[in-house]
Amino acid sequence: QVQLVESGGGLVQAGGSLRLSCAASGRTFSSYHMGWFRQAPGKEREFVAGINWSGGRSYYADSVKGRFTISRDNTRNTVYLQMNSLSPEDTAVYYCAASQAYTFVPYNPHDYDYWGHGTQVTVSS
Numbered sequence: 085q086v087q088l089v090e091s092g093g094g095l096v097q098a099g100g101s102l103r104l105s106c107a108a109s110g111r112t113f114s115s116y117h118m119g120w121f122r123q124a125p126g127k128e129r130e131f132v133a134g135i136n137w138s139g140g141r142s143y144y145a146d147s148v149k150g151r152f153t154i155s156r157d158n159t160r161n162t163v164y165l166q167m168n169s170l171s172p173e174d175t176a177v178y179y180c181a182a183s184q185a186y187t188f189v190p191y192n193p194h195d196y197d198y199w200g201h202g203t204q205v206t207v208s209s
Contacts, residue, residue, distance in 0.1 A: 088181070098209050104205070108163070114158040121178070122178045139156045170205075176204075
C-alpha cells in the first residue's frame with residue numbers, strides 16, 4: 085500500500101514557475117514507477133509526465149515537453165514536477181500516481197495502482 089500526498093500547487097501568473105512535490109509513504113517507493121496527470125474543469129484526466137523506478141527514463145506529453153521536468157528522489161520518497169513557462173492552459177488539478185507495472189506504460193492511467201488527491205494549479209493571464 086502506498087499513500088501519495090501532493091503539494092506545491094497555487095496561483096501563478098502566465099510565464100511563471102511552480103514545483104510540485106508528491107511524497108509517498110512506505111519503504112518500497114523506489115520500486116514504483118511514478119507519473120503526473122492533470123484534469124481541467126470539464127475535461128478528462130490527461131497524462132503530463134512519467135518517470136521509471138530508477139529515474140533513468142522520463143516521459144512527457146507533447147504539450148509540456150521542454151517546459152516541465154519530472155524527477156525523483158528515492159531517498160526522500162518524493163517525486164517532483166518542475167513547471168516553467170506556465171500558461172493558462174496548464175490550469176488544472178494535478179495528480180501524482182504510482183505504478184507497479186512490470187512493463188511501464190506511463191501514458192495509460194489504468195497502469196497506475198495508487199493516486200494522490202491532487203493539488204490545484206491556477207495560471208492567470
